Amino acid sequence: MTAHFSPACDLSSHSSFNSSSNPLSIYVGRFAPSPSGLLHFGSLVAALGSALQARRHHGAWRLRIEDVDIARIVPGAAAAILATLENFGFEWDGEVMWQSQRIDAYMAALETLKAGNHVFPCACTRRELEEMPGATLARDGSLRYPGTCRAGLPPGRKARAWRVRAEGQIDFVDAIQGQQTEDLARDAGDYVILRADGLFAYQLAVVVDDAAQGVTHVVRGADLLGSTARQIQLQRLLGLPEPAYAHLPVATNAAAEKLSKQTRARAIDTLSPARALVAALDFLGQTPLPELSQASPADVWAWALAHWRLDRVPRRMHRVAPVIET
Numbered sequence: 001m002t003a004h005f006s007p008a009c010d011l012s013s014h015s016s017f018n019s020s021s022n023p024l025s026i027y028v029g030r031f032a033p034s035p036s037g038l039l040h041f042g043s044l045v046a047a048l049g050s051a052l053q054a055r056r057h058h059g060a061w062r063l064r065i066e067d068v069d070i071a072r073i074v075p076g077a078a079a080a081i082l083a084t085l086e087n088f089g090f091e092w093d094g095e096v097m098w099q100s101q102r103i104d105a106y107m108a109a110l111e112t113l114k115a116g117n118h119v120f121p122c123a124c125t126r127r128e129l130e131e132m133p134g135a136t137l138a139r140d141g142s143l144r145y146p147g148t149c150r151a152g153l154p155p156g157r158k159a160r161a162w163r164v165r166a167e168g169q170i171d172f173v174d175a176i177q178g179q180q181t182e183d184l185a186r187d188a189g190d191y192v193i194l195r196a197d198g199l200f201a202y203q204l205a206v207v208v209d210d211a212a213q214g215v216t217h218v219v220r221g222a223d224l225l226g227s228t229a230r231q232i233q234l235q236r237l238l239g240l241p242e243p244a245y246a247h248l249p250v251a252t253n254a255a256a257e258k259l260s261k262q263t264r265a266r267a268i269d270t271l272s273p274a275r276a277l278v279a280a281l282d283f284l285g286q287t288p289l290p291e292l293s294q295a296s297p298a299d300v301w302a303w304a305l306a307h308w309r310l311d312r313v314p315r316r317m318h319r320v321a322p323v324i325e326t
């Protein structure tokens with residue numbers, strides 16, 4: 001199954017994929033923050049864009065806490081994220097999914113991939129890979145795996161991690177960023193799905209969880225655009241539905257660094273929800289009325305639900321975040 005995005009207001013469209021004019025089609029969106037810190041403006045943009053696109057299609061909007069990487073979890077962050085979302089007027093459907101409770105599902109997916117010979121055990125340490133002569137870089141700047149263990153573990157070596165055989169070309173149309181194509185072997189290389197520290201990698205967890213939550217449309221930050229081809233490959237290898245994708249511009253600071261705990265992005269929970277929501281709408285190209293900053297969050301949501309259009313989102317990978325007055 002492949003889903004497609006379509007402009008929410010385009011009632012003249014006769015496309016059967018236009019869920020706003022076709023009551024039989026289903027839209028399920030989601031927001032999936034990792035509890036490695038408090039929500040900052042960049043996470044608010046992703047939450048708002050995904051929620052509005054889902055609501056404009058009369059769809060569901062689900063929440064997932066991506067706490068699979070336990071080393072990066074900040075105690076109390078997950079509860080604070082949920083409280084901030086509620087305070088900002090977000091309403092999610094169903095139970096929150098926690099990746100830390102999904103290990104059995106990831107294990108089952110790994111077994112499926114093993115049975116199809118789509119993965120192989122890898123004994124290489126990071127240092128060995130870094131010191132490999134003639135190493136080349138993947139598209140994301142990481143070292144591309146040179147294939148050392150592809151045909152079997154070297155004698156006397158034990159498996160540390162499991163890697164997916166990156167093969168074939170993936171083409172997809174991103175609803176904001178346009179046509180994308182990736183040669184998996186050349187642009188990504190064989191990638192880890194079970195890490196040497198025993199944790200499942202993000203790429204596997206996100207694919208298994210999107211399928212389990214019935215997600216049909218993924219709206220998220222463009223920092224994940226480069227992961228999408230690998231995720232589509234995993235969906236195909238696992239026989240899972242392929243959601244449609246839309247990647248929003250990522251919010252950066254003035255030095256063009258992605259907002260994160262590392263760049264000391266300010267947490268949004270101390271801001272006026274209405275002001276922050278209006279700033280996020282403006283960032284997403286929606287031209288909200290300035291006086292909405294003085295209104296209630298409910299008024300901002302009402303305006304946003306009536307006016308949201310995905311085709312107004314700037315077709316850019318990143319934008320500088322605004323300064324929001326307190």
Ligand SMILES: [Zn+2]
Pocket residue numbers: 121122123124147148149150
């Ligand atoms: Zn290896």
